Amino acid sequence: MPTLTIDGKEVTVDAGTTVLQACEEVGVTVPRFCYHERLSIAGNCRMCLVDMEKAPKPIASCAMPAGEGMVIHTDTERVKTAREGVMEFLLINHPLDCPVRDQGGECELQDQSVAFGGGISRYDENKRAVGDKNMGPLIATTMTRCIHCMRCVRFSDEIAGVDGMGSLGRGEHTEVVTYLDGLLDTELSGNVIDLCPVGALTSKPYAFTARSWELTETNAIDVMDAVGSNITVDTRDGAVMRVLPRLNEDVNEEWISDKTRFSYDGIKKQRLDQPYVRKSGKLVEATWDEAFNAVKKGIKGLKGKEIAGLVGDVAEMESMLAFKDLLGTLGSKRIEARQDGAALDTSVRAGYLMNTGIAGIEDADYILLVGTNPRVDAPMVNARIRKAVVKISLTVANVGSAEDLSYAVEEFGDDATLLKAIKTGRHDIAKALKAAKKPMIIVGQAALAREDGAAILKKARDIADKYCMAEGWNGFNVLHTAASRVGALDLGLTAAGGIDAILDDAEANKLKAVFLLGADEFDSAALKKTFTVYIGTHGDEGVKQADVILPGTVYTEKSGTYVNTEGRVQRSEKASKAPGDARDDWTILRALSDVIGETLPYNSLAELRMKLMAAAPASRTLDTLPTEEWGDFGTDGEIEKGGIQPAIDNFYLTNTIARASAIMADCVSAREGDQQEALKVMGGSHG
C-alpha cells in the first residue's frame, strides 16, 4: 500500500495502482487518450505526462506504478508545456474538421485540445491522408482522424475476443485496420465507437442525423435480451436518434451489444399506429371505440376457459399485470409467457434466476454451460465470462451446440443425457465441479425448450444442489433470452401444457378467443379459427391471424419495470413519442376493460405499480441482486438422447423491433456476404 503525494495531497493506494489512477483518487484530472480502465495499458499517446520529483523528465502516469514516497506534480509549467507539446504532435496529422463531423461536441480530442492544448497550430506542412476502412454496416471510419491510441484494437482483442483489428506499418505510415479490410465480426463491435476518443470510428446509422447537443438523454433499460443492459436513449423532438450504454458495473459494465445499440431504427418501421379490425377477411383501419366494441362482440358469451392469453418477449411488468387482470375479469387464468416452450416452473424463484448474478461470474472458478450459447443469447454475459477466463483463468465446460464463444471451452458434445452421468458423479465434469470452490451451472433456453425440458431442469437443479452450493453462493443459473420472461414468471404467467396446449386447443376450437400481448415468436397459423386480439407494436407474426389490432408502445416509449435474468428489477423511463394513435399497453387494457366488463382498479401508472408490488413482491426492490431461497423444482423424468439445438437462429433477428430494423438486416446480409466471399476464395484455391 504505497503512499504518495499528488499536488500536495497525500494518498495511500493499493499496490499495483498506477499514478494516473492515484491522481483520480484525489480528484486530480489527468488528460489521456489511450488509457482506458477496462483495457490493458498501452502508453502510446503520451497525453498523461506528469512531473515526478527526482525524475529527469515527465513520466507517463498511466503506465507508472505508484510507489512509496513518490511526489507527483500535475500543475507545473513543465507539465503544461509537455501536454501542449503532445497535443501539438497529435494534431499534426489530424484534419481538424470538427465542425462537420459527428463526434464534434462530444470528442475527447476536441475537449482536451481546448483544455490542455496550445491554442494555435504552428504546422504548415501537408497533413497525411489515410484511406477509410471497411468495418461493416455499423461503423463508419474516417481514418485520417485516427491518433493511434489503439483502444479499438485492444477492445476487439481483449474484451470481444476476436482477432479482427490491428495496426499495420510504422511511424507516419501506421494505419489501424481490420484484417483484410473485413467485417469486425463480434456482437460487441459498436463499443469501439464509444471508445474512440476522436471521430475516426463513428456510428454509420447515426451519421449526420443529429448533433450531440440537440439530444435529450433518457435513462432506459434494454429489451433485446434478458440482461437488461442499462442504456441511454437519445432523442430529438421525441424521435430516437441513438442508443448508448450507461454504466452499471453489475450488469453491462459500460458495454452494450450491437443489437441493443443499433436496432432502434426498427422502432420507427412497420409500426402499428392505429387500431385495425378485420372485416370480411381484411384488416381495415378503425377508431379505438370501434376496435374495443369489436373485441366486446368477439368475446360475447364466451366462458373463461374458452379464453387464453399469450405474452411476448419484450413486455414490461405493468402491462403484463394489466393483461393478467383483464383476462382475470373475463374468467381466464390461462396466460402463457413461455413462447419458446421452456419448461421453467414458477414454484421456486431461485429456480428461474441467474442466482450468482452476472458479476458473480468473476467470482466463479468453474462454469458448466448447458444448452446455452451466451455469445448469442446474452452477449454481455459472454463478455463477462470471457473477462473471467482471461483474468482469473476460469474454466468453462460446455454441454450444448454453442461454438466459437471467443474463449477457450472444454467441449463435451451436445448430448443432454450427459447430465445423468454428471449427477451420479462418474463424469469428469462432476469431478471438476467437486474440486471447484465456486462452481456454477448456466442452463439455457435451448435445453429447457426441449420436450424433456422439465427433466433437464430437474437434473440441472440436482447437479447444482450437489456441487454448486457454498457459503453465500448459489451456483444455479438460468440464462434467459427474453426481456419479459422473469417478470412474467414473477407474475405467474404460465399455463399447464404451455403454449403447445394453447395452440392445440385453439386449433381444435376448444379455445374461442386468444389475446396476444406483443406475442410474435410462435406460429400463429393455429389461431386461424380463433377470435384473436393483438396488442402490440409491429406488423409481425402476431397480426397475421388477428381480428382486432390495438397499437401499443415499444420500450423507449413507456415507463416500465423489467426484471432481468438475475432477478434484478429495473425501471426504464419514457424517452420517445409513440406514433399516431398508439397508446401505452396498460392504458389500452384499462380502457378495454371499461368496455368489455369490469373496470381495472387503477387510473394511473402509480396506482398500477402499487398493485404490481402486491402481485409480485420481488418488484418492490429496484436495482438489487436478489438472494432467493433454494428449493426443489423441475420434474423427474427421462432425458432423451440427442443434441441440444440452439435457442436462437439469428442473433440480429430475435424480436419484432430487431426484425423491423433495416440496420439489423444489413448486419445479417453483411455476414452472409462475408461467408460467400470466403466460399469463393476457398473454391478458387481448391479448383
Add this chain to the structure above:
Amino acid sequence: MSTEAKFAWTPENEAAAQAHIAKYPEGKQQSAVMPLLDIAQRQNGGHVTQEIIEYIGDYLNMAAIRVQEVATFYTMYNHKPIGTHHVQVCGTTPCWLRGSDDIMAACKKTLGIEKGETTADGKFTLGEVECAGGCVNAPLVSINDDYYEDLTPEKMVELLEKLAKGEDVKPGPQNGRQTSAPLGGPTTLKAFVGKGKGA
C-alpha cells in the same frame, strides 16, 4: 484456378523454424514470429505474401493480423517481389557526409531505375535504408546479406556491372582496407605496442 503452389516449409526450413520455436518457453511460441517470417521470406525468394502470413499465424497459433502487424512494422520484410540482388543504399548522416547521394545517383544511372523499383530483367531492386551500422566504413550499401563498404561511385558501378554479368564480387571494404582498420595500416595493435616499448 490458382496457379501458385501453396506455401509450406521445406524440410530444412521446418527444422530451422522448430529450432527457433524451441528457444522459447511452452506457450510463448509466438516469440519466434520474426525469424520464421525471415525464413519464409527467403524460401519464397525474397518477399512474404498474405498466404505466408496466414501460414505462420497457423503455425504459431496466433492471429494472422498479429503476424501482419510484425511483418509490416519491420522494413526487412518485403511485401512485393524483389530482384535477385536487393541493393540498399544507406542514406543516414555519416554515409551521407561521405557521399551516399553520389552512390545512390550511380545506382540509379547504372540500373536505370528509381528508389523502390526493380529492373525489367528482375535482377536488381534499389532501395534506401536508414543507418546500417557500418559508419566507420561509410558510405556503404547492403546487397542481400552482405555489406559493400568504402564505396565510390565508380566502385559502385563496377560492382553492379559485375553482379549483372554474374561474376563473383567480394563483400566488405572496396578500397583495400582490412575490415575497419586504418587505410594503409597499421592493421594490428602490435605496431602500437612495439612503438611504445622502443620509446
